[in-house]
Amino acid sequence: MADAIRTTCAYCGVGCGIAATVTGERDVQIAGDVHHPANRGRLCSKGTHLGETVGLEGRLLHPQVDGRPASWDAALAAVAGRMRAAIDRHGPDSVAFYVSGQLLTEDYYAVNKLAKGFVGTGNIDTNSRLCMASAVAAHNRAFGEDVVPCSYEDLDAADLILLVGSNTAWCHPVVWQRIEATRARRGTRLVVIDPRRTETAEQADLHIPLAPDGDIALFNALLAAMKARGHVDDTYLADHVDLDPGFWDKLSRDSGIEPSLFARLADLVEAHPRMITLFSQGANQSRCGTDKGNAIINLHLATGRINRVGAGPFSITGQPNAMGGREVGGLANTLAVHLGFEPDARAEVAAFWNTETLCPGPGLKAVDMFRAVHEGRIKVLWIMATNPAVSLPDSAFVREALARCETVIVSEVIARTDTARFADILLPAHGWGEKDGTVTNSERCVSRQRALFPAPGETRADWRTVADVAAKMGWGAAFDWAGPADVFREYAAMTGLAARRGKALDLTAYDTIDGQDYDRLEPFQWGGARPLASGYRTASGKARMVSVQPPRSLADADFPMRLNTARYRDQWHTMTRTGLSPTLSQHRPEPLLEIHPADASAHAILDGGLARVESASGASVYRVSIAHTQRPGELCVPMHWTDMMSGEGRTNRLPNQSVDPISGQPGFKDSAVRVEAVTPKWRAFLVTCEAPQPMDLVYWTRSRLRAGWLYELAGAGTIDLDPLLPEGERLEVADTAKGMRRIAVRSAEGTLLAAIYLTRSGTLPPREWVAGKLLESELATRELLAGRPSEPLPDRGAIVCVCHGVGERDIARAADQGAATVAAIGSATCAGTNCGSCRPAIARILESVQSLAKETVS
Ligand code: SF4
Numbered sequence: 001m002a003d004a005i006r007t008t009c010a011y012c013g014v015g016c017g018i019a020a021t022v023t024g025e026r027d028v029q030i031a032g033d034v035h036h037p038a039n040r041g042r043l044c045s046k047g048t049h050l051g052e053t054v055g056l057e058g059r060l061l062h063p064q065v066d067g068r069p070a071s072w073d074a075a076l077a078a079v080a081g082r083m084r085a086a087i088d089r090h091g092p093d094s095v096a097f098y099v100s101g102q103l104l105t106e107d108y109y110a111v112n113k114l115a116k117g118f119v120g121t122g123n124i125d126t127n128s129r130l131c132m133a134s135a136v137a138a139h140n141r142a143f144g145e146d147v148v149p150c151s152y153e154d155l156d157a158a159d160l161i162l163l164v165g166s167n168t169a170w171c172h173p174v175v176w177q178r179i180e181a182t183r184a185r186r187g188t189r190l191v192v193i194d195p196r197r198t199e200t201a202e203q204a205d206l207h208i209p210l211a212p213d214g215d216i217a218l219f220n221a222l223l224a225a226m227k228a229r230g231h232v233d234d235t236y237l238a239d240h241v242d243l244d245p246g247f248w249d250k251l252s253r254d255s256g257i258e259p260s261l262f263a264r265l266a267d268l269v270e271a272h273p274r275m276i277t278l279f280s281q282g283a284n285q286s287r288c289g290t291d292k293g294n295a296i297i298n299l300h301l302a303t304g305r306i307n308r309v310g311a312g313p314f315s316i317t318g319q320p321n322a323m324g325g326r327e328v329g330g331l332a333n334t335l336a337v338h339l340g341f342e343p344d345a346r347a348e349v350a351a352f353w354n355t356e357t358l359c360p361g362p363g364l365k366a367v368d369m370f371r372a373v374h375e376g377r378i379k380v381l382w383i384m385a386t387n388p389a390v391s392l393p394d395s396a397f398v399r400e401a402l403a404r405c406e407t408v409i410v411s412e413v414i415a416r417t418d419t420a421r422f423a424d425i426l427l428p429a430h431g432w433g434e435k436d437g438t439v440t441n442s443e444r445c446v447s448r449q450r451a452l453f454p455a456p457g458e459t460r461a462d463w464r465t466v467a468d469v470a471a472k473m474g475w476g477a478a479f480d481w482a483g484p485a486d487v488f489r490e491y492a493a494m495t496g497l498a499a500r501r502g503k504a505l506d507l508t509a510y511d512t513i514d515g516q517d518y519d520r521l522e523p524f525q526w527g528g529a530r531p532l533a534s535g536y537r538t539a540s541g542k543a544r545m546v547s548v549q550p551p552r553s554l555a556d557a558d559f560p561m562r563l564n565t566a567r568y569r570d571q572w573h574t575m576t577r578t579g580l581s582p583t584l585s586q587h588r589p590e591p592l593l594e595i596h597p598a599d600a601s602a603h604a605i606l607d608g609g610l611a612r613v614e615s616a617s618g619a620s621v622y623r624v625s626i627a628h629t630q631r632p633g634e635l636c637v638p639m640h641w642t643d644m645m646s647g648e649g650r651t652n653r654l655p656n657q658s659v660d661p662i663s664g665q666p667g668f669k670d671s672a673v674r675v676e677a678v679t680p681k682w683r684a685f686l687v688t689c690e691a692p693q694p695m696d697l698v699y700w701t702r703s704r705l706r707a708g709w710l711y712e713l714a715g716a717g718t719i720d721l722d723p724l725l726p727e728g729e730r731l732e733v734a735d736t737a738k739g740m741r742r743i744a745v746r747s748a749e750g751t752l753l754a755a756i757y758l759t760r761s762g763t764l765p766p767r768e769w770v771a772g773k774l775l776e777s778e779l780a781t782r783e784l785l786a787g788r789p790s791e792p793l794p795d796r797g798a799i800v801c802v803c804h805g806v807g808e809r810d811i812a813r814a815a816d817q818g819a820a821t822v823a824a825i826g827s828a829t830c831a832g833t834n835c836g837s838c839r840p841a842i843a844r845i846l847e848s849v850q851s852l853a854k855e856t857v858s
Pocket of ligand 1: 009042
């Protein structure tokens with residue numbers, strides 16, 4: 001067997017190291033890298049099952065221009081020609097780039113250099129705008145530079161951890177495992193501040209179910225309480241902090257939560273100076289996200305809980321290289337390497353890049369950029385490694401903008417995405433298993449992503465595509481790189497401009513790195529463990545406490561409910577990768593609308609039924625899950641499903657275009673909506689070895705099976721089976737007693753190609769049973785048509801542990817039989833013994849079984 005290749009996970013900002021052993025042409029065994037500082041061998045379910053996503057299914061392998069295959073040379077000439085024509089006719093700002101935290105730092109550096117340095121437009125923004133732009137803005141306001149002041153090792157040393165707007169157990173699972181370990185080792189207390197009672201919240205010592213956007217009021221009140229109790233560090237304030245004028249007078253004292261709950265929180269904060277506040281999308285994705293970040297930072301600055309072991313405000317990023325993009329200047333409001341657009345910074349950057357066409361100032365942030373596309377001000381839009389037709393708010397508007405744009409260029413790994421459908425030019429890019437470069441994680445640790453497989457088809461590294469386009473436009477000398485090491489070396493050298501201006505970003509130790517050392521590069525953290533301990537990066541050298549006020553409430557009589565959007569444990573962004581994994585698809589095969597029982601009852605909405613959520617921007621339909629974990633009046637839906645994976649389940653139709661006025665980050669977490677039950681005429685499910693795209697249904701979703709796909713369907717009219725079923729012999733049973741039609745399709749050889757079960761009101765059989773028969777022989781077809789399994793089926797319930805296929809009923813049975821801890825459940829069922837991502841869910845089931853048993857006894 002080949003030696004393991006040390007690389008980095010493709011998904012979240014934890015940035016776990018992976019040891020990947022290639023076992024076949026496109027096969028790889030995945031293990032955690034025990035030497036990587038971010039994870040020390042741990043992985044979550046998504047990282048563990050990366051191997052299921054590296055096949056070539058659905059890959060974009062060749063360039064296309066105007067819907068036809070093209071050579072690379074022709075495609076590059078088309079990109080360069082259309083950009084040149086737009087620049088000549090309409091100026092540089094008629095060209096824009098919308099890029100991604102999925103890009104490697106080398107790709108990011110190249111495209112930022114092309115846009116800002118040579119095309120001469122600031123119009124380059126990134127999907128990191130949707131993720132943590134508010135944290136960036138808060139850092140810049142408070143510290144004078146976008147610097148995360150903590151490290152993961154601080155989590156190991158904290159006595160109190162506040163999680164704000166973070167379902168860490170699902171969204172940053174290896175950080176969660178680290179928190180669990182710290183709690184077990186030193187009794188660290190955990191508070192979760194989140195409107196929803198998530199699996200993370202259920203494990204906390206204290207859950208604060210605050211109202212949406214209630215964070216500023218809460219942190220202001222906490223700061224006021226610490227001042228009243230004598231815990232403001234006046235010496236630290238005098239030496240290291242500037243306060244906005246009238247700061248203390250303007251500080252709001254109403255926490256917005258129940259007084260006794262607030263008192264418990266304040267007691268915990270008072271008692272534990274070694275305190276980390278870890279915040280994520282729940283804080284950032286808000287129309288007041290920057291102020292939330294500063295409210296959190298204010299508490300740490302005022303109490304001196306920063307730049308010390310185990311203390312500090314810690315924003316964790318969503319994407320694998322969101323931080324790398326921030327470093328190079330991928331956000332429209334920075335120039336490059338943490339520098340702004342001041343005349344002297346511009347002069348230094350222009351000299352470094354040897355360009356005379358450097359952009360004059362900041363460009364348009366994501367939402368404004370797509371408005372400019374819609375209005376026709378942007379003529380050429382180059383989208384790289386992201387799916388804005390799904391991920392931006394008000395996605396119907398975004399689609400209109402894409403359809404109107406004169407030239408849409410899409411650099412992609414996957415051939416058919418919701419965004420690729422609008423592309424005039426499609427450029428095939430390296431996927432995770434082929435990428436070669438660096439990424440930076442949430443704690444500023446730079447790691448190598450290394451190629452596992454030869455590049456398939458004509459796919460190319462994005463930095464190379466950018467360099468080739470630049471060469472076609474006459475700027476080849478500035479992009480004359482032979483490999484990613486050359487790009488990295490140039491970027492590292494450029495950080496010298498930042499370092500000389502007193503910034504913490506400094507990679508100049510790597511500015512002469514050669515190809516071999518780059519190949520062997522070990523993870524390293526720029527700025528060290530606590531980069532602001534040597535001073536803040538403002539003009540005064542002091543941090544700034546920004547006076548922030550709670551926002552006004554969103555009252556809307558037409559749309560009286562509040563909608564939150566969330567991420568699932570085993571899915572990633574728009575599912576273009578994780579949606580291909582049969583293992584990961586088991587956890588949540590459909591997008592669920594979580595609704596409080598009182599709201600469900602008020603709207604006659606049934607558990608397991610369907611419901612439509614509607615905002616002023618659009619409407620989507622979901623499967624209903626009635627959940628006590630929701631606050632009354634509030635709904636929650638996942639953000640992942642696309643038009644490729646569902647009929648009406650695309651969530652980002654719902655949020656409007658309102659953004660944080662400072663960071664430009666959209667407020668995904670709090671939209672005004674209404675909800676109603678949907679009653680289809682019929683329901684069905686289909687298992688099939690093909691992947692049809694159903695049309696004109698009330699609802700459909702699909703999820704990956706080992707041998708095909710599982711579809712959930714519901715309709716209002718008659719069903720047209722022809723577009724849904726594959727070619728083959730069709731056998732049908734109409735079971736009038738059960739009110740069900742059962743149709744199987746088999747091949748000439750007798751293998752089962754598809755089976756569909758339809759009913760108006762009956763109970764459909766277990767999907768797992770039918771799915772297990774796909775591509776099996778004759779006997780399977782007969783059994784399915786009979787509608788009954790020949791042997792009793794295991795009653796698993798919803799799958800909790802995807803690694804071992806253990807369901808919630810398996811876990812409940814083990815608990816009934818005496819397994820009293822998560823470890824004991826693991827011994828009895830194997831659940832939770834591999835990646836550990838399901839351990840919070842096991843704890844939840846265990847707790848409910850145990851409390852039921854107590855109630856029964858009493
Ligand atoms: Fe990947 Fe999971 Fe680690 Fe995130 S926590 S980097 S998804 S293995």
